[in-house]
Amino acid sequence: MRSSTSYNLWLIAPAALMVGLFFLYPLFFSLYSAITTDEGGLTLAHLEKAFELYSNDILFTIIIVLASVVLLAILSISIAALITLSPFRSIVSLLGFIYRIPLFIPFIVTAQMMRTFLAKNGLMNNAFIASGMLTPLETVSFLGWSGIIIVFVWKQLAFCTLLITGAMAALDESQIRAARNLGASRLRILFQIMLPQITPTIGVAMILSTVTIMSVLSVPLMIGTGTPTMIATDMAFRINSYGDYHVANALGLVSYLICAGLAWFYLRQSLKDKGAI
Amino acid sequence: MTHLLIENLHASYGDKVILNNINLAVAQGEMIALLGPSGCGKTTLLNALCGFMPIQSGCISIGDRKISTLAAEKRNITMVFQSYALWPHMTVSQNIGYGLKVQKVERAEIETRVNELLSIVNLEGLQDEKVTALSGGQRQRVALARALAIRPDVLVLDEPLSNLDAKVRLNVRHEIKALQKKLGFTSLIVTHDQEEALVMADRIAVLNQGQIEQLGTPEEIYHQPKTAFVADFMGANNKLTFSSLASLQQQISLSSLTQSKMQPSFSNKSTPYQVFFRSEDVGLTTLSQDHPKLHNETDAIRILGDVQQSAFLGGSYQISVRCGKHTIQADHHENLLEGTPVTLCVPAGALHIF
Numbered sequence: 228m229r230s231s232t233s234y235n236l237w238l239i240a241p242a243a244l245m246v247g248l249f250f251l252y253p254l255f256f257s258l259y260s261a262i263t264t265d266e267g268g269l270t271l272a273h274l275e276k277a278f279e280l281y282s283n284d285i286l287f288t289i290i291i292v293l294a295s296v297v298l299l300a301i302l303s304i305s306i307a308a309l310i311t312l313s314p315f316r317s318i319v320s321l322l323g324f325i326y327r328i329p330l331f332i333p334f335i336v337t338a339q340m341m342r343t344f345l346a347k348n349g350l351m352n353n354a355f356i357a358s359g360m361l362t363p364l365e366t367v368s369f370l371g372w373s374g375i376i377i378v379f380v381w382k383q384l385a386f387c388t389l390l391i392t393g394a395m396a397a398l399d400e401s402q403i404r405a406a407r408n409l410g411a412s413r414l415r416i417l418f419q420i421m422l423p424q425i426t427p428t429i430g431v432a433m434i435l436s437t438v439t440i441m442s443v444l445s446v447p448l449m450i451g452t453g454t455p456t457m458i459a460t461d462m463a464f465r466i467n468s469y470g471d472y473h474v475a476n477a478l479g480l481v482s483y484l485i486c487a488g489l490a491w492f493y494l495r496q497s498l499k500d501k502g503a504i
Numbered sequence: 505m506t507h508l509l510i511e512n513l514h515a516s517y518g519d520k521v522i523l524n525n526i527n528l529a530v531a532q533g534e535m536i537a538l539l540g541p542s543g544c545g546k547t548t549l550l551n552a553l554c555g556f557m558p559i560q561s562g563c564i565s566i567g568d569r570k571i572s573t574l575a576a577e578k579r580n581i582t583m584v585f586q587s588y589a590l591w592p593h594m595t596v597s598q599n600i601g602y603g604l605k606v607q608k609v610e611r612a613e614i615e616t617r618v619n620e621l622l623s624i625v626n627l628e629g630l631q632d633e634k635v636t637a638l639s640g641g642q643r644q645r646v647a648l649a650r651a652l653a654i655r656p657d658v659l660v661l662d663e664p665l666s667n668l669d670a671k672v673r674l675n676v677r678h679e680i681k682a683l684q685k686k687l688g689f690t691s692l693i694v695t696h697d698q699e700e701a702l703v704m705a706d707r708i709a710v711l712n713q714g715q716i717e718q719l720g721t722p723e724e725i726y727h728q729p730k731t732a733f734v735a736d737f738m739g740a741n742n743k744l745t746f747s748s749l750a751s752l753q754q755q756i757s758l759s760s761l762t763q764s765k766m767q768p769s770f771s772n773k774s775t776p777y778q779v780f781f782r783s784e785d786v787g788l789t790t791l792s793q794d795h796p797k798l799h800n801e802t803d804a805i806r807i808l809g810d811v812q813q814s815a816f817l818g819g820s821y822q823i824s825v826r827c828g829k830h831t832i833q834a835d836h837h838e839n840l841l842e843g844t845p846v847t848l849c850v851p852a853g854a855l856h857i858f
C-alpha cells in the first residue's frame with residue numbers, strides 16, 4: 228500500500244514540478260514583488276503609488292469589464308436561446324455558423340479592423356453618410372471607451388455563445404417539451420427552465436471573458452484614446468518605460484482582485500441558487 | 505363518444521415515411537395502448553399528437569376543436585416521458601404546480617391542487633423534496649401528477665415504466681390504471697411490453713411500420729389476431745408453413761378450420777399457409793404417434809420431432825422441439841432429455857392461419 232502511494236507520487240512529480248516551476252512560482256513571485264521592497268521588507272508603497280497614479284485607469288477598467296460582461300451575457304444568452312429554441316431552423320443554422328467567425332480572428336486583427344470601422348471617418352460613418360442617415364458633421368468617433376467595449380464584446384461573444392449554446396443543447400429535450408405541453412411559452416421556458424440550470428456555465432463564460440479582457444493589450448492601445456486607459460496598458464508602460472516591476476506587479480495584484488471579486492460574486496450567487504445560504 | 509380523433513395522419517423525417525395513414529378514434533375516458541416493435545413509430549405518433557413535430561397531412565381533433573395546426577403549448581395534451589423529464593432545479597411541488605403557474609392560477613389554489621395531486625399519487629410529505637432525491641418510481645409519479653395537474657384533454661405516456669425495475673413497474677402500472685379509472689382521463693400509452701398493454705388498456709392498437717395493423721380490445725388482439733404480424737407479436741410465435749390447402753387438410757379437417765377464427769379468404773389464396781400458435785397451447789407427449797390415446801382428439805395438427813433443448817421457467821419447462829425444418833416451443837410439466845422423440849399436438853382452436 229505504502230509503496231504504491233509513493234510510486235504514484237513519483238508518477239505525478241514531473242507534472243507537479245512543471246506546474247510549480249512555470250506557473251505557481253512566477254505567480255507568487257509577482258504577488259510577492261508587489262508588496263515588498265528590493266531589500267525584501269514588506270511595504271504598501273507600490274500599491275499606494277499604483278493607486279495614486281492610476282486610480283482613474285483602475286476605475287475605467289472596472290467599468291469597461293462590467294459593461295462588457297453585462298452586454299456579453301445579454302447578447303450571448305439571446306443568441307444561444309434563438310439557436311436552441313427558434314422554430315425557424317434554416318435561419319438559425321446560418322446564425323449558428325456566423326456567430327463562430329470571431330473565434331478565429333486574433334484580437335489584434337479585430338482591433339485593427341474595428342479601428343477602420345469605428346473611426347470618425349471610418350467605414351461605419353461613411354455608410355451612414357452615404358445612406359443619408361447622417362451628415363459628415365454629425366458623425367462621432369466610436370474610438371475610446373465605447374469602441375473598446377464594442378471590440379471586446381464582438382470578439383468574446385462567439386466564445387460565450389459557444390459555451391452557452393453547448394450547455395443549452397445538453398439539457399434533456401424532453402424537459403423542454405414537458406414545459407411546452409403544460410402551456411409555457413418559449414420565453415418562459417428560457418427563463419424558468421433553461422437558465423436556472425445553466426447558470427454555472429454562464430458564470431464560467433463571463434469570468435473567463437473577464438480574465439481575457441483584463442489581459443488584452445492591443446485593444447486599449449489601438450481603440451482607446453490614451454487617457455484613461457486600461458490597467459494592462461499601464462503595466463506594459465511601467466515595465467517598458469521605467470523597468471518598474473514593483474508598481475507593474477502591484478497593478479497586476481489589482482487585476483487579480485478584480486477577477487477574484489467577480490469570481491466571489493459568482494460563487495456566492497450559485498451557492499444561493501442551490502439554497503446553501 | 506369520440507373524444508380524440510386522428511384521421512389519415514402522415515408524418516415523416518426527411519424522405520423517410522414514419523407514420524403512414526394513421527386513423528384512430530379514442531372515446532372519452534378510454535385508455536389506448538400503442539404496441540409495436542422498436543422503431544415502428546410509436547413515439548413519433550405521440551410527438552405528432554403533442555405538436556413536437558410537424559405532420560405532413562391528416563387531421564387531429566379533440567371534440568370539435570381541431571388541434572393539428574396548433575402549437576404544442578396550445579393543445580392541452582400532456583406527456584409523461586420515459587426519462588421522467590422532471591426539472592432538477594425545482595422541488596416536487598414546484599414541478600407539479602408548474603402548469604398551473606403558467607396558467608396564472610392563484611397561489612393558494614395551486615397549493616390546494618398540488619396537495620390533492622400529491623395524495624392521489626401517494627407522495628404526501630415529499631412536496632419540498634428536490635426531485636433529484638427521489639427514486640425512479642417516485643419520480644415517475646411526480647411526472648404523472650405534473651401532467652395531470654392542468655387537467656389535460658388527453659394524457660400520453662411514452663413507455664413510462666421502462667426505466668423502472670420489475671417490481672416497481674408492477675406497482676406503478678396498477679397505480680396508473682387505478683388513477684385512470686378513478687379520474688377518467690383519456691390517454692394513450694406506448695409500450696413494447698405486450699403484458700403491460702393487455703393489463704392496462706381498454707383497447708390496443710398494434711403498430712407496424714407506421715401503420716395500425718389491428719385495433720381492438722385486449723381479448724380480440726390476443727385471441728383473434730388479424731394478421732400474421734399481430735399473431736407473432738402477441739406471443740403466438742410458433743410458426744409452421746404449409747405449401748397448399750391439401751397439405752394442411754391432411755392434418756386437419758376443413759370444417760374445423762372454417763369454424764376456428766381464421767381469415768375467411770384462406771381457402772383460395774396462392775401463398776403458402778402460415779400457421780401460428782402459442783407454446784402454452786401445444787400438447788406434448790412422449791407416446792408414439794399411433795398410440796390410441798392421441799386419436800381421441802381428431803381436429804388437431806400432429807407433428808413428430810425430438811427434443812433439442814429444455815429450459816426451466818419456474819412453473820413449467822419450455823421445450824424446444826426440432827420438427828424437420830421448424831423448431832417449435834412447447835410448455836411441458838417435466839424436464840425432457842435432449843434427443844427424446846416426442847409428438848406434438850396442437851388443437852385446431854388454438855391455430856391462427858394466414
Ligand SMILES: Nc1ncnc2c1ncn2[C@@H]1O[C@H](COP(=O)(O)OP(=O)(O)OP(=O)(O)O)[C@@H](O)[C@H]1O
Nearest residue numbers: 517520522540541542543544545546547548549696
Ligand atoms: N429525430 C429523428 N430524425 C430522423 N429519424 C427519426 C428521428 N426520430 C425517430 N426517427 C426514426 O423514426 C422511426 C420511428 O421512431 P420512433 O421513435 O417513433 O420509434 P418507436 O416506435 O418509439 O421505437 P422505440 O420502441 O424504440 O421507442 C425510426 O425508424 C427512427 O429511426
Ligand SMILES: [Mg+2]
Nearest residue numbers: 546547548662
Ligand atoms: Mg419510442
